[in-house]
Amino acid sequence: MSILEPVTSCAHRQADRCNDCSARLTSVCSVLTPAELLEFEEMSRSRPFRSGDILVSENEPTDYLFTVTEGMVRLYRTLTDGRRQIFGFAMPGDFLGLSLLNMGDFTAEAVTAGAACKFPRADFIAFVDANPRFLRRLHEMASGELRMAQDQMVLLGRKSAEQRVAAFIVLLRRRLRRTGDTSKILPLPMSRQDIADYLGLTIETVSRTITKLCRDKLIAVVPHGLDLLKLERLEALAAD
Amino acid sequence: MSILEPVTSCAHRQADRCNDCSARLTSVCSVLTPAELLEFEEMSRSRPFRSGDILVSENEPTDYLFTVTEGMVRLYRTLTDGRRQIFGFAMPGDFLGLSLLNMGDFTAEAVTAGAACKFPRADFIAFVDANPRFLRRLHEMASGELRMAQDQMVLLGRKSAEQRVAAFIVLLRRRLRRTGDTSKILPLPMSRQDIADYLGLTIETVSRTITKLCRDKLIAVVPHGLDLLKLERLEALAAD
DNA sequence: CGTTGAGTTGACCATCGTCAACAGGAGTGG
DNA sequence: CCACTCCTGTTGACGATGGTCAACTCAACG
Numbered sequence: 001m002s003i004l005e006p007v008t009s010c011a012h013r014q015a016d017r018c019n020d021c022s023a024r025l026t027s028v029c030s031v032l033t034p035a036e037l038l039e040f041e042e043m044s045r046s047r048p049f050r051s052g053d054i055l056v057s058e059n060e061p062t063d064y065l066f067t068v069t070e071g072m073v074r075l076y077r078t079l080t081d082g083r084r085q086i087f088g089f090a091m092p093g094d095f096l097g098l099s100l101l102n103m104g105d106f107t108a109e110a111v112t113a114g115a116a117c118k119f120p121r122a123d124f125i126a127f128v129d130a131n132p133r134f135l136r137r138l139h140e141m142a143s144g145e146l147r148m149a150q151d152q153m154v155l156l157g158r159k160s161a162e163q164r165v166a167a168f169i170v171l172l173r174r175r176l177r178r179t180g181d182t183s184k185i186l187p188l189p190m191s192r193q194d195i196a197d198y199l200g201l202t203i204e205t206v207s208r209t210i211t212k213l214c215r216d217k218l219i220a221v222v223p224h225g226l227d228l229l230k231l232e233r234l235e236a237l238a239a240d
Numbered sequence: 241m242s243i244l245e246p247v248t249s250c251a252h253r254q255a256d257r258c259n260d261c262s263a264r265l266t267s268v269c270s271v272l273t274p275a276e277l278l279e280f281e282e283m284s285r286s287r288p289f290r291s292g293d294i295l296v297s298e299n300e301p302t303d304y305l306f307t308v309t310e311g312m313v314r315l316y317r318t319l320t321d322g323r324r325q326i327f328g329f330a331m332p333g334d335f336l337g338l339s340l341l342n343m344g345d346f347t348a349e350a351v352t353a354g355a356a357c358k359f360p361r362a363d364f365i366a367f368v369d370a371n372p373r374f375l376r377r378l379h380e381m382a383s384g385e386l387r388m389a390q391d392q393m394v395l396l397g398r399k400s401a402e403q404r405v406a407a408f409i410v411l412l413r414r415r416l417r418r419t420g421d422t423s424k425i426l427p428l429p430m431s432r433q434d435i436a437d438y439l440g441l442t443i444e445t446v447s448r449t450i451t452k453l454c455r456d457k458l459i460a461v462v463p464h465g466l467d468l469l470k471l472e473r474l475e476a477l478a479a480d
Numbered sequence: 481c482g483t484t485g486a487g488t489t490g491a492c493c494a495t496c497g498t499c500a501a502c503a504g505g506a507g508t509g510g
Numbered sequence: 511c512c513a514c515t516c517c518t519g520t521t522g523a524c525g526a527t528g529g530t531c532a533a534c535t536c537a538a539c540g
Contacts, residue, residue, distance in 0.1 A: 001399030015332055018361070032313060058406070062252035077390065077394055079394070079398060080479075080480050081480070083398045084398075085393055085394040085397045085398050087390050089392055098383060098386065099380075099383035099386065099387065100379070100383070101380075101383070102383070102387070104357030105387055106390065129372070129376075132369070132372040132375060135375050135376065135379065136369075136375065137374060138379065139340070139375065139378065139379045139382060140339075140341075141339075141342070141409035142341035142382045142383065142386060143338060143341070143342070143382065145386055146338065146339065146382060146385055146386055147339065147342070147345055149386060149389035149390070149393065150317065150327050150345065150346065152393055153325055153389065153392055153393060153396060154317055154319070154325040156393060156397045156440060157396045157437075157439075158319060158323045158324075158325050158327045158440065160496095161495075161496070179480060190317075191518075191519090192518075192519060192520095193518090197397075199397075200396060200398065201251035201494075201496075201497090202497055202498080203518090203519080204496090204497075204498080204499095204519095204520080204521085205495090205497075205522055206519095207497055207519060207521080208496095208520080208521080210520095211520075211521085217495080223505095233455065239320075240320050240323075289509055357518075400527080400528095401528065403529075431485060431486070431487090432486075432488095433486085441528075441529090442529055442530080443486090443487080443530085444487095444488080444489085444529075444530080444531095445527090445528055448485060448488080448489080448490080448528090450488095451488075451489085463537090475517075
């Protein structure tokens with residue numbers, strides 16, 4: 001349950017300055033002027049995390065907000081009997097705490113090692129209130145989330161297992177492209193259980209469906225990833 | 241597909257002034273001062289609608305935003321083969337167009353007769369940019385929508401038919417309470433098909449599930465509504 | 481009083497979930 | 511370096527939940 005404690009021996013150099021931040025251009029910070037960025041820097045603190053670390057826990061309101069700058073984080077809620085629904089996977093540039101209030105609606109747990117930029121909520125809200133353009137940006141990001149949530153509702157409510165898995169692959173690919181991944185192989189850092197809990201399926205159904213897509217030569221399974229052999233057909237499957 | 245054309249013989253008197261608007265206190269307008277409200281009034285126009293009217297159509301971007309002031313509106317997206325997923329039912333005080341941009345992501349279609357307050361988008365955005373407090377309110381409403389969307393993802397991804405129907409009943413009741421309905425009977429203005437498309441089920445499953453809840457004496461079906469006999473047990477079912 | 485469309489019910493079936501066995505890779509300790 | 515364990519993922523057999531198709535009821539409306 002380590003809450004973003006600094007790792008003593010950190011392999012890679014973390015960005016102390018917002019200017020060096022690899023997520024700056026896709027994150028909420030993208031609209032800030034250099035002067036504003038300096039002010040912004042004052043209240044933020046970059047923290048590495050390891051796989052499994054909990055950034056935010058459901059039912060435990062926290063007074064920090066986060067921007068993921070590296071790695072991947074799963075966002076989910078758990079039912080009393082242990083069933084879990086993952087809302088999405090946060091990646092570099094994604095913001096945790098769009099609602100500003102009510103942190104603790106969901107759990108944010110690291111899928112991979114990575115880093116997040118951490119803000120005290122009070123400071124962040126003060127900054128928002130002083131910078132309406134920044135609030136507009138925050139609102140745009142929330143609108144984007146809302147749109148993605150609607151896509152996910154269509155998927156969960158009306159799509160077959162095969163359509164869900166295809167949609168997942170296509171979406172993940174598109175998101176990784178945005179953050180600079182251009183490789184032919186799609187990495188799959190999350191477990192089958194994660195994929196199942198994201199798609200409203202079971203681990204077995206996900207596995208069988210991936211096997212079927214392999215048999216049909218749409219994809220090939222490689223270690224920790226997928227080779228997308230027929231992306232067009234995957235996209236057609238995912239579309240609806 | 242009449243887009244909110246005024247009905248010539250309108251049974252009820254519609255509010256021309258924001259002050260008379262029954263939805264004012266729950267809507268986005270609730271944070272406006274009397275002076276701001278006057279300015280706001282300038283750009284808005286209340287329009288009645290009849291059951292079946294389309295306010296916004298998917299894939300047809302519109303330059304108007306709406307606040308529902310009376311009646312009920314279903315929000316949905318349709319897949320190419322006709323399958324439909326309803327995201328929610330908009331009721332008095334609810335705002336259509338939170339994203340400010342991208343109107344046309346979904347269809348908004350009247351379930352009942354009612355009225356909506358209509359804004360030209362450009363004017364609305366100008367007002368937003370001039371009133372940061374108003375933008376904060378808009379953002380709060382978007383956050384609320386996001387939270388509800390997450391609840392709905394949990395429902396669609398992880399709940400049984402019986403839990404879904406119970407959750408629907410409990411949620412509808414809570415929402416109607418907020419808008420002033422205090423009757424013992426829960427009105428159900430939408431069709432079984434609407435409920436099915438909201439819950440990711442079929443019309444037959446909804447019907448059978450309601451029948452089962454009746455057999456178990458949790459509810460009783462009355463014309464155009466439900467009598468909630470054991471609300472506590474419904475809430476327990478809905479919870480998770 | 482007939483027509484229409486919504487809702488209910490039944491019979492049957494498909495998809496996906498459950499339970500269980502098994503395979504293979506990573507890490508551990510001898 | 512190899513055996514052992516553990517964990518994740520795959521596969522198979524079976525079953526349950528919910529979908530499909532069809533018949534029927536009933537209220538609304540002309």
